[in-house]
Amino acid sequence: MVLDSELIARLWEFLGESDLNTTTTAIVRRRLEEDFGIDLTDRKKFIREQVDLYLQNQFENAEEQQQQQQNEDDQTAKIKSEETDGSDSDDEEEEHERAKNKKATSKKRSKGVNSEGKRRGGGFNKVSRLSPQLRELLGVPEMARTEVVKQMWVYIREKNLQDPVNKKNIICDEPLHALFGVESIDMFQMNKALSKHILPLDSDEVKSMEREKPRKHEREEDPDEAKGKEKRQKGFLAPLQLSDALVKFLGTGENELTRAVVIKRMWDYIKENNLQDPADKRKVICDEKLKELFEVETFHGFTVTKLLAAHFLKS
Template structure:
């Protein structure tokens, strides 16, 4: 029997070497089934949640790298201002090291994001958002990767990370309405988010549309009765 930890480890190895623009949760599940020789049909939800965790960790790492790069840039600028003209060679060498250090993060973050917007496949395929998530982000459809990005942008903008443990999120009123809790850690948040991100043709979307139509018909019936 394969443990969850073994599945997670292999899932992350596979995603690390995969193109997120073409890879899907179904592809990940089939690859895991091939690797372990078992049927993982009952693990579909678990695998989807772990994919979201991986995407969030990747985004978090990219953000931290960019913050470190900003610090390096600031230090290089200060050092440059304090250095005499005679030390120009040293400045050039420091600048070169900074550029080299920046290159990988650019490739993994902004470069990928631009490619995501152009291609929009795999995990970057546009999905339908739940009414609660639509209210928070202001759009009805978005790729899973962009949902993670915008949620974290919102969290940072509102300064909602616990200063003692930045992986713990203090929910303000909109996040509380979305998750139903006053605080949530990043792993629980991924699991909760997956319930609000649906394929465009999913049963959840059909159910929501049906509910909306029923409410509309009910309103029309009640309006007709009032008219009588």
């Protein structure tokens, strides 16, 4: 007989080497059945709970690593700042002399530079024309590539679209889905995908894309096609139908979200409202909203995935 601990160890190992966008609970169960030579049909619920615990653990580890990296970056910046402050006084006089010598030359050169040249810039700072889709998202027709990337990350962080399991992965909301045509995208793919939306100012491609835009919207808004796409979505990062009670609790009006995003928002709520028991951080003390949702006074943190299971509906 196979022990639960053996199943859990193999499950975590398998998930660690799998693509969570395409892997499903059924795939995990079949893999475990092959590895151990047993039928696990009656252990579906157990496997789902262990998958949820894995996703929760990955999210918490990612948060800890991000915080640790931030602390290290802050410390490095502090050291560099102190080193710079120490050397500034020694270099100040020498820098002043160099500035005086360059003043005449730079003054002459500046007369030859017109305002239009300054505006255009060059290299990575060169202003480009944006595709209609990117223009709609950012709200401007022209922007330098570096600024586009910066604004994209501002948008992603404001909308909380980073996958809690893997911060490099972006979970696309409706505007990003319209832009990239995918449900999720990693940061490296995003930079590549942006290239076709950042075009030279005189590009004919932009005009062509503008003509195609109405037809594209018609295709995107086809309800039958949209339903077909939703049917094909699988994996742990696929959106799930939420119960009315969970929709009310989240308060965003969204009735479909990925399991990972719901778990993340639940923990965000718990931490923001300081609901962890100070004597035992693993224990959560329910406020009125959580009591209404879960119908319990308290629960252990590792059971939050089990409590949420009833609020993910089968479509």
